[in-house]
Amino acid sequence: MAGHSKWKNIQHRKGRQDAKRAVAFSKLSRAITVAAKMGGPDPDANATLVQAIQAAKDVSMPKDNIDRAIAKGAGANDSENYENVLYEGYGNDGVAVMVECLTDNRNRTAAEVRHAFSRSGGSLGTDGSVAYMFTRIGEIQLAEGADEDEALMAAAEAGADDVSSDDGVVIITCEPGQLIPVRAALEQGGFTVERSESVLRPGNEIELDVDGLTKIAKLVDFLEELDDVQKVSANFTADEAVLEQVYGG
Structure with missing residues (x-):
């Protein structure tokens, strides 16, 4: 299993995701609303909506929240235009980072993502700079x-x-x-x-020590805190001892 996945599993076991549940609900609601708007509110005819709903259920998002998000998408007007945008960049130690966003304002999102990279010692790259990895x-x-x-x-x-x-x-x-x-x-x-x-x-991963993992974890946290960011992927790994040292036993 990829080190990034293992790291997320440790976060999950330690309850770190609970502290972010409200943020997760907000992002999942947006994904459901956009899926319903673009493909229709009927899950039987909209595979993207099915996956968005299932992702919400996996984190125990209340059914009322899901239903409201679908209804909002079904009644959304043409002025509410969201699009999927992918940003690429580098963190510490040459770690490649992919940032998947759902935004109604590319300029705002690009500025926020760029700031998250810069405050963590990383840099936002150009299209194709790391996607091939x-x-x-x-x-x-x-x-x-x-x-x-x-x-x-x-x-x-x-x-x-x-x-x-x-x-x-x-x-x-x-x-x-x-x-x-x-x-x-x-x-x-x-x-x-x-x-x-x-x-x-x-495809390939960079193994990080305690210092490197601490730094990249901060970058991922900064990115995941942004409203427009849906998902962050990175090509790092770390052994169990390093993961436990960073997040505690």
């Missing part, structure tokens, strides 16, 4: 204790490509367009899915 895949994380082989058997016919496990956490990968059927196959097979999403996976 990443591949977009579908990633499904199962609840701890799931069996790798059984999970792959349950999901293979639905389009799963591979399975990996680290510290009891099983990750199934697939093409992004197969996320919905693969997740459905796993759930029908009795597995509990904790999250399913399209992610940018790095």
Whole structure:
């Protein structure tokens, strides 16, 4: 499993995500609203909306919030124009960073993302400067204790490509367009899915020490605090001892 994923798992175990739940709800609501506006409010006819709703459910977002976001998208006027924008840059130690945004104002978002990089000692790059280092895949994380082989058997016919496990956490990968059927196959097979999403996976990773991980974690935090930022990916890794030292035992 990628070090970045392992780092996120440790954050999750320590409850760091709870402190960011309100921010997550706001971003997920925006994603649902935009999906409903662009593809219609009927999930049966809008795969993007299905994935946005599922992401909200995975973090226990209340159904009322989800319904309001869908209704807002269905009734949105043409002046509310959001678009997906991808920013690329470098953090400390040459770590490549990809920032996925959903914005109604490119100039505002670019300025905020650039500031987050600069305050962390990094730099915002040009289009294509680091994108070639990443591949977009579908990633499904199962609840701890799931069996790798059984999970792959349950999901293979639905389009799963591979399975990996680290510290009891099983990750199934697939093409992004197969996320919905693969997740459905796993759930029908009795597995509990904790999250399913399209992610940018790095081809090669830079191993960081305590100082390097502390610095890149601050950059990721600065970026994730921005309202327009939906997701941050980076090509770093760190061993368990370093991760535990940075985040405590």
